[in-house]
Amino acid sequence: MKLKLLHAADIHLDSPFSGLDSRSAEARRGELRSAFTAMMTYAAKADTDLVLLSGDLFDGDLVTRETVALLARECENYGRPVFIAPGNHDPASPNSVWRRVTFPDNVHIFTSASLDAVDLCDADGQDTGVTVYGWAFTGPDLDEVPLDGTAVDDPARINLLVCHADMTDPHSSDCPLTAAHLDAFGADYAALGHIHNPPAPGPACRYAYPGCLEPRGFDERGPKGAILAEIEKMDGPSTVSLRRIRFSKRRYERADCDVTGSETSADVRESIRQTILSFARESGWGADTCAALRLTGSISPGLVLDTETLAANPPCVGSLRLEDRTVPDADPAALAADPGIRGAVYRELKPALESADPREREVAIRALRYALRAITGERV
Ligand SMILES: [Mn+2]
Known part of the structure; x- marks a missing residue:
């Protein structure tokens, strides 16, 4: 018996993308919807037997009619079984779309916070030997794991589990599932949701998080997508093979860029360019990449960086954001001992330069730079 699933x-459809202006946010919501469409098209083309969607399909209660229609249409076009296990962002509460909307017949939505099971039949109504287990969040929290102690009914079948659960924290209020629960349950594959930046699953892992489908900011880094799982079961234990497939239109990446020794803005710009080019070579950064670089190191004391100008028209990447964490390359002992105006300025700023508050330190560093630059006669 062989089974292929996506x-x-x-997915967090209709996310507000609150970090963006309203036009960019609408554009990103469109990209998110089209990543979902691309995924469902792939599922059909790759000739999968079913699709498992493990929660947080919607970002929250505010769901547009168009997006619900899109979900229903994509599932209907796919035509094979689709299982949905609502998560903490889109719980199957009484007023949710999961209970109010009628989805196509091939869509099964788990709506109970206790374990349910569905035996899969083919188009002729014949049993396929596959059982899909699952549960739903019915509110924002799920303190109990609906699996506690249970095992699959018939280990000879291919048993799948689809659910939203948090395996990272045994005290989580988002269904604190553990590896021990899963071992005791004995599913051939557990399709999990909740963790947006999971480590890559081992190729033969029996449970996995795919991560989000499309990143929404710098806390969701790297290419994103879904998992293609192939399960084979003859007599005895099954074999599982997993592969991650990218569907995200964008990727967000963050890195440090050491600009130590820079004398001018042009030096800094060159370091930024080299850093981006090396990530493009080694990690595939490109036009799809929203990059954020943190500038570090010590630079010429009078050099004040205009991060907005430096970030404009970056090489390779789609967009660039810069954060200035550089420090002026001045010898503090020499400055403190300087009898002239440089020393006076330094001594005045010293408490703020050594402040425990990073914001205050940042302002003081900037003030010192402007002062040193003004003293040397440069225009500020
Ligand atoms: Mn989520």
């Missing part, structure tokens, strides 16, 4: 989670 597993996705944490």
Whole structure:
């Protein structure tokens, strides 16, 4: 018996993308919807037997009619079984779309916070030997794991589990599932959702998080997508093979860029360019990449960086954001001992330069730079 499935989670359709202006946010919501469409098209083309969607399909209660229609249409076009296990962002509460909307017949939505099971039949109504287990969040929290102690009914079948659960924290209020629960349950594959930046699953892992489908900011880094799982079961234990497939239109990446020794803005710009080019070579950064670089190191004391100008028209990447964490390359002991105006300025700023508050330190560093630059006669 062989089974091929596509597993996705944490799609968060209709996310507000609150960090963006309203036009860019609308554009990103469109990209998110089209990543979902691309995934469902792939699922059909790759000739999968079913699709498992492990929660947080929607970002929250505010769901547009168009997006619900899109979900229903994509599932209907796919035509094979689709299982949905609502998560903490889109719980199957009484007023949720999961209970109010009628989805196509091939869509099964788990709506109970206790374990349910569905035996899969083919188009002729014949049993396929596959059982899909699952549960739903019915509110924002799920303190109990609906699996506690249970095992699959018939280990000879291919048993799948689809659910939203948090395996990272045994005290989580988002269904604190553990590896021990899963071992005791004995599913051939558990399709999990909740963790947006999971480590890559081992190729033969029996449970996995796919991560989100499309990143929404710098806390969701790297290419994103879904998991293609192939399960084979003859007599005895099954074999599982997993592969991650990218569907995200964008990727967000963050890195440090050491600009130590820079004398001019042009030097800094060159360091930024080299850093981006090396990530493009080694990690595939490109036009799809929203990059954020943190500038570090010590630079010429009078050099004040205009991060906005430096970030404009970056090489390779789609967009660039810069954060200035550089420090002026001045010898503090020499400055403190300087009898002239440089020393006076330094001594005045010293408490703030050594402040425990990073914001205050940042302002003081900037003030010192402007002062040193003004003293040397440069225009500020
Ligand atoms: Mn989520």
